Amino acid sequence: MPCKILFSAENWSTWEAPLRTALDETGVAYDLVSDAAPETVDYVVYAPSSGLLDFTPFTSLKAVLSLWAGVEKIVGNETLQVPLARMVDPGLTEGMTEWVTGHVLRHHLGMDAHIRGLKGKWRKDVPPLARDRKVTILGLGALGADAARALKALNFDVAGWSRSPKTLDGIETFTGDDGLAEALRRAEILVLLLPLTPGTEDLLNADRLARLPKGAMIVNPGRGPLIDDTALLSALDSGQVGHATLDVFRVEPLPADHPFWLHPKVTVTPHIASETRPASASRVIAENVRRGEAGEPFVHLVDRSAGY
Template sequence: MLTLLFADRIENWPAYEPALKAVLSEAGIAAQILLPPVDPASVDYIIYSPLGPVQDFTAYTNTKAVMNLWAGVERVVGNATLTQPLCRMVDEGLERGMIEWVTGHVLRAHLDIDFFLTHQDGLWHHQGHVPPLARDRSVVILGIGALGGACATTLAGLGFNVTGWSRTQKALPGVTCLSGPEGLRDALSKAEILITVLPNTRETTDLLNAETLALMPKGAVILNPGRGNLIDDDALLAALDAGQIAHATLDVFRVEPLPPEHPYWAHPKVTVTPHIAAETRPASAARVIAENIRRFEAGEEPLHLVERGRGY
């Protein structure tokens, strides 16, 4: 029988316990799921959250893999004690949540819904507020991996003119795919609505700064459900004040929860959402964990194995 250690916050255990036990049973995997403290040498797999009790992996000498419950691994990938294989979470629930958050806020910007919500004043504000058709709106997504790619193809399916950018060249149906530094400049220059779904790496830190924000069309909108480090906060605030950027909807931040004194809270051109775009849901996450355990036990290639050198 395998031993799994649930190393997330204890308050999450009541939601994960039935989901994990059900999918492990369906998969025919004989396993016991334990909560800390346990004998580290007895643990075969760790179901892990960076906010959980395990920060030092040294004693887990027989652990075959660490299953991260988050899509992001920046809080653990640099941990020098982690020598076991690390798998990040990419599952149907995360994907659907991201698609729905992105699609909702793209349509909100595209249709200028905020204008009408703030102009319920008895006047007929028609002139200048008829939106273009989706096919005439340029939407750019930075980061077209599993989550960003799903958003890109969904928006293309709604008729938007979608461009995706990634470090390496990719191909997606209905999406213009660009890569490299010149591709980034080209993508930003046409981004009426910009969505950032990039990982947190040295290369992506402050990717949106004073120089790159100036490349965008005046009055562009930014949606960031990716990582807080992607944006130079001071540069974005300056671009909002100058009218270069019309609005920013931000779901992720360098410090979370976002401190009450942060300028984003009070800025009239900023919408803050509390890191909800791609929340891990126990039912769908449990299926990925069970499948990965099955793959490890069968000697097959695991899902979403992190490449340490790339940071994701």
Template structure:
């Protein structure tokens, strides 16, 4: 059995981090590092992240594509994909915990006004800032899939007042649920810290726009750890400059790496992180891949298989 590892951003060291555990689990398993794939007819499964458009159609015996991450929008943009085979989003425990850590870190930073304290340090100003109790801080998460649900549960455990908004109604312990277009306005009106963890689809592209930001309470903060395509950049800058939005933490962008001349780098009310909210960890991802292969071989459905109609 041959598995293609097609992740051009990774180096040989990352490849080895995947190859050794996979081959240890099954000595008959051969991991091939793109572009040195050998006979294309040998490839049974593919582990990919941002493969070159058109590459996936080269493998006539390909059975499953595992996307090395939870977001598949860029993969699905390749219209030559073999859509007749399962395409699986890799949602593993390490990816989930990493995203939750990021959400907690920056929610707490916004909750306690750390951006104000950072500026005070630069200005050598000693001024204590009172922040509300966590139970009085209203946090809202857009997107209640595996990542959003886990982050919501951890925020509830910290006693935040948590609400979620999703395409369809979700019932989560301690979380006030809103859904659909009809529930969006009320969700935004009560949200002081907005966290975007939505999948990027035709319906959600550009959803973080001037209209949406204006529906948040004055002084609200934004965390976007989903996709750059969710955000209308100019609308955010306008909302920050007007004072309606107090601060934004951005981990994802329309173009990555973020160009050096992008105004986000130097805006005093924006925190930029280089798409590190959550990264796929071989230690926790490999068991998920192996389980997916076993399920496929026995004819059973693989969790997190992409619904092409929904786009995720």
């Protein structure tokens, strides 16, 4: 009997074909639908924006397979008692690494001054070589680790911090409160790629912003609430932070009257650092369905106690 897979997310017309292609490649017998009686469903391909909040009626459910990398909007749902897998998509990782690398290079090379125009001033501000520029990445999961390796390959002096110990070849890593303080002290360019949990909300507060080298650049494609907005604006105004490039915000779309829009030291991008790509993400979903049907462990499972 085929397993029933319910697609509970936006853009069914975009996802249906690549999901069917990926599922066909696994050899699993399946019935992929956008609507079904809950008690008949074995797997839910899910996005929190779909509006599905109560999983209680899904009495035969084997797993929820999220299309989102972040799970903060679902991990606390008490009606969800089956395995929850987050999206770890090679396409998403590649896109994020490209965005991070581009903006780190932009700040490293001081491109903004030339793009905006020097207004007739022949000013030769030569940047240091990448090997003399210290970059710190907060968060060394799949996205952070890949970005760290790419920046290291460009010869940047890269370090990383994570809440649990991690090891990356050729990259200094820190953990714990003392490690975070040290990671911030060296961060001429700081990249935030942490998940949002109760332990990471407002991680970059006034005290921690003050630990950065004066004039440090911040790049945040992680989660908006990782940064205390008020503290960041104050640090920008004082010169403690030289510039902030922000792709994620507490409220999205970013309200038109938010001070970030017009601040001369803030670059706003509209949550475009990376996106789940249907072609590659469908293969991740299909592999977990295959595993579930074969009785094998699911991959990319969320640790409910950790929140990600």
